[in-house]
Amino acid sequence: MKKYRLLTPGPTAIPENVLAKFAEPIIHHRTSLFEVQFKKVQDNLQWLFQTKQPVLTLTATGTGAMDATVTNLFSPGDEVITVNGGKFGERWTKICRAYGVKAHEIVVDRGAAVDAVAIEKLLSANPHTKAVLFQASETSTGTLMPIQKIVELCHKKNVLSICDGITAVGIFNVPMDDWGLDVLITGSQKALMLPPGLAFISLSERAYKAAESSKLPKFYFNLIKERDSQAKQQTAWTPAISLVTGAVESLQMLRDQGREALFAAHEKMAEATRNAARALGLELFSSAPSPVLTTVKVPASFSVDQGKKITKIMQEKYGVIITGGQDELAGKILRFSHFGYTDLFDIVNGISALELTLHELGYQVEFGTGVGAVLKTYQ
Ligand SMILES: Cc1ncc(COP(=O)(O)O)c(C=O)c1O
Structure with a gap:
C-alpha cells in the first residue's frame, strides 16, 4: 500500500x-x-x-x-x-x-x-x-x-x-x-x-x-x-x-x-521551498519565482536521464508526486508545487522524499538539511 x-x-x-x-x-x-x-x-x-x-x-x-x-x-x-x-x-x-x-x-x-x-x-x-x-x-x-x-x-x-x-x-x-x-x-x-x-x-x-x-x-x-x-x-x-x-x-x-491569509500562506510555502532547495545546494530555475510552484535545476552533475529519474523515484518509491520540466526542459528542472490544499507538513514530506531520492542518485545530501530549512522558515 x-x-x-x-x-x-x-x-x-x-x-x-x-x-x-x-x-x-x-x-x-x-x-x-x-x-x-x-x-x-x-x-x-x-x-x-x-x-x-x-x-x-x-x-x-x-x-x-x-x-x-x-x-x-x-x-x-x-x-x-x-x-x-x-x-x-x-x-x-x-x-x-x-x-x-x-x-x-x-x-x-x-x-x-x-x-x-x-x-x-x-x-x-x-x-x-x-x-x-x-x-x-x-x-x-x-x-x-x-x-x-x-x-x-x-x-x-x-x-x-x-x-x-x-x-x-x-x-x-x-x-x-x-x-x-x-x-x-x-x-x-x-x-x-x-x-x-x-x-x-x-x-x-x-x-x-x-x-x-x-x-x-x-x-x-x-x-x-x-x-x-x-x-x-x-x-x-x-x-x-x-x-x-x-x-x-x-x-x-x-x-x-480570507484572501490575505490565503495569499500569505502561499508566500510562506514558496519561501520555505525555495529555502529548502538552496539549503540542498540546488539552483532556482526562475529569476522571478512565482508563489505557486518552485522550479529548481536538477544538480549540474546529473544527466537528463538521471534528472528524469528524480520524479519517477519520488513517485514510485515514496508516493510523492512532483512534476519535471516539459518539452526542452524535461530532465533539466523539477517543479515542486505548493498551492491549493497544501500546508507546511506537505512541504516537509515532499522535501524529505527529495532528499532521499537525490541521495539514492548519488548526490551528496546531509539528511534533514532541506527539511530543516523548511522548519526554520516557519519558526
Ligand atoms: C497557466 C496555465 N494556463 C493554462 C493551463 C491549461 O489548463 P488546463 O490543463 O486546465 O486546460 C494550465 C494548466 O496547468 C496552466 O497552468
Whole structure:
C-alpha cells in the first residue's frame, strides 16, 4: 500500500469535505435546488476574482476558457500580442493562430519574466493590436509575470489585457477590478481544490463590448449567451453539476480563510521551498519565482536521464508526486508545487522524499538539511 501525495500544479489535493460532496445524490440543473447552489458559487467567485463583473462557469478545463476568450473577443485577421514565456504562453499563440487571429509573439527566455518594455515596443510597432494575452504565472517555468505593469500598459495603449490566471487566482493577489483587467481566467483543479472540469472566466465591460463585435464562429462557448443565462443562475448547457456542488464547499473554505491569509500562506510555502532547495545546494530555475510552484535545476552533475529519474523515484518509491520540466526542459528542472490544499507538513514530506531520492542518485545530501530549512522558515 502506498499513500500518494500530490505536489503538482493541478490537479491538487482535494479536501475530504469536498470529496464527500461527490458522493451525494446528483441534483438536476434546471431546478431551484441547483440555482441556490450556483448562486453561492457565483458570489464566492466574484469575491475570489475581486470583481463586480459576473464570473462565468464553463464546463471545460482552463484551456477551454482560453479558447473561448479568443473566439468570443476577436474576428479573423485581428492582431494581438501574445507573451510566450513557456508552454502556456505558447498556447495563447497557438489558439490565436488556429482561429486566424494574427499573433505577434514575444518569446521570453525560459525562467524569465517578460519585460514590459518589450511589450510596449511591439504595441508601438503594431498600432492595430487589440489585446495583450499573457499568463499571471507561467506554470511551465514557475515564473511570475509583471501583471500590473502589463495591465497599465494596456490601458495606456487602449488595448485589452487578457490574463490567464489559471495558476494565480486564489494563490496570490490579482484584483481584477482594482487593476483593471479585461479578462481573468482560472480552472477548478488549481487553487479551487476540485477535480478538473470547470473553467471560470470574467470579462470587463470593455471586453463584452469587444465580444459584441466579434465575428469568429462560436457555438458551445458563447460568453454573451452564458452571461445572460448565468444571470438567472442557469448555464447555457448541462454543467458538470457535481463539480459545481463541490465548488460550493471549496470556495467557502477559501472564503472562510480570507484572501490575505490565503495569499500569505502561499508566500510562506514558496519561501520555505525555495529555502529548502538552496539549503540542498540546488539552483532556482526562475529569476522571478512565482508563489505557486518552485522550479529548481536538477544538480549540474546529473544527466537528463538521471534528472528524469528524480520524479519517477519520488513517485514510485515514496508516493510523492512532483512534476519535471516539459518539452526542452524535461530532465533539466523539477517543479515542486505548493498551492491549493497544501500546508507546511506537505512541504516537509515532499522535501524529505527529495532528499532521499537525490541521495539514492548519488548526490551528496546531509539528511534533514532541506527539511530543516523548511522548519526554520516557519519558526
Ligand atoms: C497557466 C496555465 N494556463 C493554462 C493551463 C491549461 O489548463 P488546463 O490543463 O486546465 O486546460 C494550465 C494548466 O496547468 C496552466 O497552468
